Amino acid sequence: MEALKVKVCVCTHCVLKGAMDIIESIEDINDVKEILEMDRYVKIESVPSISDSNHDAAAPVVVVGDDLIKNATAQEVLEKIFIQTNATNVF
Amino acid sequence: MSMRGIFTPITKIRRQVFEEVARMAYNGGDYAKKMEEIPFKLIPGEIASYRDSVFKERAILGERLRLAVGLDVYSADIPNPISEGVSEAAIAHKVYQAPLINIIPFACDACPTKTIEVTENCRGCMAHPCTAVCPVNAISIVNGKSLIDQEKCIKCGRCKAACPYSAIIQYDRPCASACGVDAIESDALGRAKINYDKCVSCGMCLVSCPFGAIVDKTQIFQLIQAIKRGDKIVAILAPAFVGQFGPLATPEKLTAALLALGFADVREVAIGADLATIDDAKLYIEKIPTKELPFLGTSCCPSWSVMAKTEFPELSECISMELTPMVATARLIKKEDPDARVVFIGPCASKKLEASRRTVRSDVSFVITFEEVMGMFAAKDIEFDDLQDTSLPEEATSQGRSYAVAGSVAESIKDCIHELDPSIDVKIDHAEGLRDCKKMLKLAAAGRRDGYLLEGMACPGGCVGGAGTITQINRSTTNVKKFTASAKEKSALKSEYIDYVGKLD
Numbered sequence: 001m002e003a004l005k006v007k008v009c010v011c012t013h014c015v016l017k018g019a020m021d022i023i024e025s026i027e028d029i030n031d032v033k034e035i036l037e038m039d040r041y042v043k044i045e046s047v048p049s050i051s052d053s054n055h056d057a058a059a060p061v062v063v064v065g066d067d068l069i070k071n072a073t074a075q076e077v078l079e080k081i082f083i084q085t086n087a088t089n090v091f
Numbered sequence: 092m093s094m095r096g097i098f099t100p101i102t103k104i105r106r107q108v109f110e111e112v113a114r115m116a117y118n119g120g121d122y123a124k125k126m127e128e129i130p131f132k133l134i135p136g137e138i139a140s141y142r143d144s145v146f147k148e149r150a151i152l153g154e155r156l157r158l159a160v161g162l163d164v165y166s167a168d169i170p171n172p173i174s175e176g177v178s179e180a181a182i183a184h185k186v187y188q189a190p191l192i193n194i195i196p197f198a199c200d201a202c203p204t205k206t207i208e209v210t211e212n213c214r215g216c217m218a219h220p221c222t223a224v225c226p227v228n229a230i231s232i233v234n235g236k237s238l239i240d241q242e243k244c245i246k247c248g249r250c251k252a253a254c255p256y257s258a259i260i261q262y263d264r265p266c267a268s269a270c271g272v273d274a275i276e277s278d279a280l281g282r283a284k285i286n287y288d289k290c291v292s293c294g295m296c297l298v299s300c301p302f303g304a305i306v307d308k309t310q311i312f313q314l315i316q317a318i319k320r321g322d323k324i325v326a327i328l329a330p331a332f333v334g335q336f337g338p339l340a341t342p343e344k345l346t347a348a349l350l351a352l353g354f355a356d357v358r359e360v361a362i363g364a365d366l367a368t369i370d371d372a373k374l375y376i377e378k379i380p381t382k383e384l385p386f387l388g389t390s391c392c393p394s395w396s397v398m399a400k401t402e403f404p405e406l407s408e409c410i411s412m413e414l415t416p417m418v419a420t421a422r423l424i425k426k427e428d429p430d431a432r433v434v435f436i437g438p439c440a441s442k443k444l445e446a447s448r449r450t451v452r453s454d455v456s457f458v459i460t461f462e463e464v465m466g467m468f469a470a471k472d473i474e475f476d477d478l479q480d481t482s483l484p485e486e487a488t489s490q491g492r493s494y495a496v497a498g499s500v501a502e503s504i505k506d507c508i509h510e511l512d513p514s515i516d517v518k519i520d521h522a523e524g525l526r527d528c529k530k531m532l533k534l535a536a537a538g539r540r541d542g543y544l545l546e547g548m549a550c551p552g553g554c555v556g557g558a559g560t561i562t563q564i565n566r567s568t569t570n571v572k573k574f575t576a577s578a579k580e581k582s583a584l585k586s587e588y589i590d591y592v593g594k595l596d
Binding site: 010 | 097
């Protein structure tokens with residue numbers, strides 16, 4: 001199955017509001033793929049912009065698959081990843 | 092210290108304050124009115140997010156704003172508005188007056204100080220080794236369980252180590268625990284209070300407080316007034332800068348971004364670090380093999396050098412008095428252009444204090460941290476990706492660039508010594524965090540570091556772990572090492588500024 005794409009915006013506003021810390025929290029997610037029975041790998045990309053808008057109020061912005069998350073937190077991003085990869089034993 | 096590298100609501104508020112103050116400064120206008128509005132912009136609505144009430148949240152944010160524009164904290168019983176003094180502070184020079192690191196008393200949760208306690212895990216065992224190991228007989232058995240008499244307890248921790256059930260815990264207030272010089276005391280209400288006779292402004296308490304009650308003053312407001320006035324300001328970047336602003340901020344994009352903010356030029360502090368390497372190498376060769384000094388301590392971390400001279404006055408002479416990289420760079424730039432003003436952009440709070448010392452005050456006009464300048468980029472909506480690459484002059488060597496990582500300062504100086512005189516045997520040691528720095532100096536005072544070059548860093552990992560950094564220490568260390576390796580010249584002795592050695596005093 002094709003990997004789940006997670007895009008983290010690293011524009012100025014998003015980095016200021018914690019984008020790098022989110023990346024740090026999720027970049028080792030594939031280490032738990034087997035134990036959580038995720039149905040595919042996760043591919044994390046840092047991108048210069050998402051949906052072309054000024055992210056001042058919405059930072060940090062993350063896209064998990066097709067889901068756009070504004071004011072993202074690491075917990076929320078992980079939750080969405082687990083839902084979209086049908087991970088078990090998580091909630 | 093375990094909170095480092097984790098983005099919390101406190102990190103968010105701190106950075107929002109920097110961004111709003113920068114925006115307010117660039118836009119100008121009625122500063123008092125704008126300042127009063129910022130807490131309502133950042134904390135909208137009527138429901139509290141983090142604390143007892145939305146009023147308290149705004150009041151604390153108000154104090155953060157005062158500190159961010161360089162004013163003093165107001166305690167909760169002062170009737171003045173938070174904006175009092177902001178118009179007078181809108182000048183193109185530092186308004187800074189001590190203290191640099193401040194506790195906002197009403198934000199402090201008055202966390203319990205160092206305590207050792209028996210928890211519910213205690214099984215009232217037959218052995219009760221806790222009672223046997225206590226040197227002051229502070230533990231008794233009450234209702235079948237161990238109980239520590241807090242009046243007698245000397246907090247040595249032996250009972251905790253002896254308990255087979257891990258039933259005895261030790262905790263401390265995070266600020267005091269992070270402070271390497273034991274400068275945190277308590278006020279009459281049990282809230283944390285900084286003893287400024289001991290504090291060396293390293294900023295470790297600031298990043299450790301889980302209630303965001305400790306904040307340092309910034310110079311953003313005054314720096315932007317200077318930019319708006321048209322001053323020619325040169326930004327000098329501390330070696331820890333690499334990768335701090337995210338993956339889009341390559342050195343070339345970062346240079347362009349700084350010029351877009353209004354700076355006239357951008358240089359690396361590594362060029363000054365090259366000169367400092369040569370200075371310290373020569374000093375070592377002059378004083379150590381002859382045993383004129385028992386050991387040599389580095390000078391570049393101001394918190395370390397102030398702590399060393401204050402707590403070990405008998406060792407003062409052994410701490411290098413050579414120019415720090417920041418000052419050497421500033422002086423070099425002033426020699427090239429006497430009209431230029433210099434702003435040091437670095438990883439920490441400590442350098443703010445160093446730049447205010449009488450001997451260097453006229454050379455470094457402002458000090459701001461990476462977090463603070465990132466707030467300026469955000470306020471001006473500057474996107475690295477939208478800018479054209481502007482090259483940073485290729486003038487620093489590997490040795491100067493390496494300074495940001497703990498251990499590398501000593502390595503660079505040692506390599507330089509060997510280039511100047513291969514016959515000399517150089518032993519090095521280094522410490523991270525002021526507590527470990529003190530231990531290292533105790534060994535030195537006892538004569539167990541004779542012949543050594545000692546590097547002291549107040550922050551974990553070295554400068555990359557400073558209180559004003561944005562990126563995690565591990566990632567930063569990797570970035571700095573890569574940038575260090577990419578320098579055209581490897582040795583400080585190949586620096587194009589070598590003729591300035593000894594001429595910048």
